[in-house]
Amino acid sequence: MTTTRLADPWPAPRAAGPVSAVVSLPGSKSLTNRALVLAALAEGPSVVRRPLRSRDTRLMAAGLVALGCGVDSDRDDWLVTPARLTGPARVDCGLAGTVMRFLPPVAGLAEGAVDFDGDAHMRQRPVGQVLAALRALGVDVPGDTLPFTVHGSGRVRGGPVALDASASSQFISALLLAGARFDDGVDIRHAGAPVPSLPHVEMSVALLREHGVAVDDSDVDRWVVTPGPLTPVDRTIEPDLSNAGPFLALAAVTGGEVTVRDWPRATTQAGDRLREILAEMGCDVGFTDEGLRVAGPEQLQGIDLDLHDVGELTPAVAALCALADEPSRLRGVAHIRAHETDRLAALSRELGALGADVTEHDDGLSFRPASLHGGVFHTYADHRMAHAGVIVGAAVDGVLVEDVATTAKTFPEFADFWAGLL
Known part of the structure; x- marks a missing residue:
């Protein structure tokens, strides 16, 4: 893949229609x-x-x-x-x-x-x-x-x-x-x-x-x-399932179909919870011979979820909630205020600036349906915030993601890869 020089803020590509893609993700x-x-x-x-x-x-x-x-x-x-x-x-x-x-x-x-x-x-x-x-x-x-x-x-x-x-x-x-x-x-x-x-x-x-x-x-x-010795191990790293969030979200927000290759049938990764979350939001979710397939719904449903055990998924899920046709409540994630940034405050501020009807709580966020619009989405050097921004940008014209290069923390060349899908 050829790396291009990124504008900052970066114009997040808008999906022209339902996205159909099969993707391979970097390791966890x-x-x-x-x-x-x-x-x-x-x-x-x-x-x-x-x-x-x-x-x-x-x-x-x-x-x-x-x-x-x-x-x-x-x-x-x-x-x-x-x-x-x-x-x-x-x-x-x-x-x-x-x-x-x-x-x-x-x-x-x-x-x-x-x-x-x-x-x-x-x-x-x-x-x-x-x-x-x-x-x-x-x-x-x-x-x-x-x-x-x-x-x-x-x-x-x-x-x-x-x-x-x-x-x-x-x-x-x-x-x-x-x-x-x-x-x-x-x-x-x-x-x-x-x-x-x-x-x-x-x-x-x-x-x-x-x-x-x-x-x-x-x-x-x-x-x-x-106490004791550790035996040497030859280990193969699974795909990063938390990084799958924005890609599976493409199916959810465009009514398309996205398959993530090599999704493990059994895993300790927190990102595996995406299967359950997306199904609750109305997606059709299931395994195929290639991996995990998600097909988006006609209307994205709201959810009421405790994400305490999978807090890293909150930014991507929050972006979906901001685009849903029903109210949503995310709770149990006060601890993500001490991640790369205060993610609850940042999500409330940035999604709200794009028109989302979002309320910040001590331990989470709540959303009511609203019409979103373009604008600058700041990331605070946080790769998960950038993921939230590009998800909204796939469904809303004119979203500009500041410092999208911060995604290199877990996915080098993410922006080029993402743009290639759209």
Whole structure:
């Protein structure tokens, strides 16, 4: 694909009629970055096949290389070679929450100082619970926000630890992924409001078990990882199902038909919930030999949904609600205020500026049917906000998406790919 120079703001292409397309999506960011961390901690080389190649995953790979691991990312499949973890090192987190939260426990296993920093906005995103948990487990890491320094001693004592993961499930995954390498493993207890995005914790547990790690998650809000080696794994990364949101939405808003190739029949990805959501909005949803097929309805129905476990889908679903012919209510997602931006405030502001009848609540959004119009849709350096903007632009003339290039976080060349479908 030839990359074109993007205007900013970018004129989101309007669909001329029902869209009919079969698309192949890049690999899952969540799976790729977890796979890289586990491969770096394994007993021997691992292969990560069909990884996502994006800013977030390259930052994760670069962070692991800075700690001494080998990550050969020049080929289609990435070879990860574990090594003795050492400092001094510097880890650039960019805007990647997985890098900021998953690598400090790994840095605790290194010998030497490891400095962490990232883009300006990352200094506002929560990581203090992870750092406090590491201190309780014997790691020297002052501070509660970026920038911070992990003073590794080559080992982490581990053992029992309590934390409040109500702001992000990544706090739990961060300790899970490295826990088998701690001297006493790790016994994590969550104390607080319900953990959001639990499918991501289930994803971490499933991947650990594939590496031969014993994880007991039989008690609610408790995860116990037994210390021991991680077996190398040759893993193929699934397509990113959350990234499928805008593409399946094309079928929903144009009355068309879109198939996403290689959609897994069983998965821990939160994006799989799109099958249920789109069906509730009136779409015809089902598996074919190629993947998952969605056919859009004559009229897009409203919904009343708790998205607590799948908050990352909120921007795409909110865009659909703004275009629906019936009222909608999205709830249970107060935690997405601490994502790349305050997504609830941003969605209310930007969809409202295009004419949507939207009300912001503490934990979500509500919509009433309204006629939308063109205008500038700001993204706040948030790839999911850009997804919401292009969905509206497919159904409404004159939508201009500011900084659409931010989609490179999880889908390089997204804008060219999207325009090619329309």
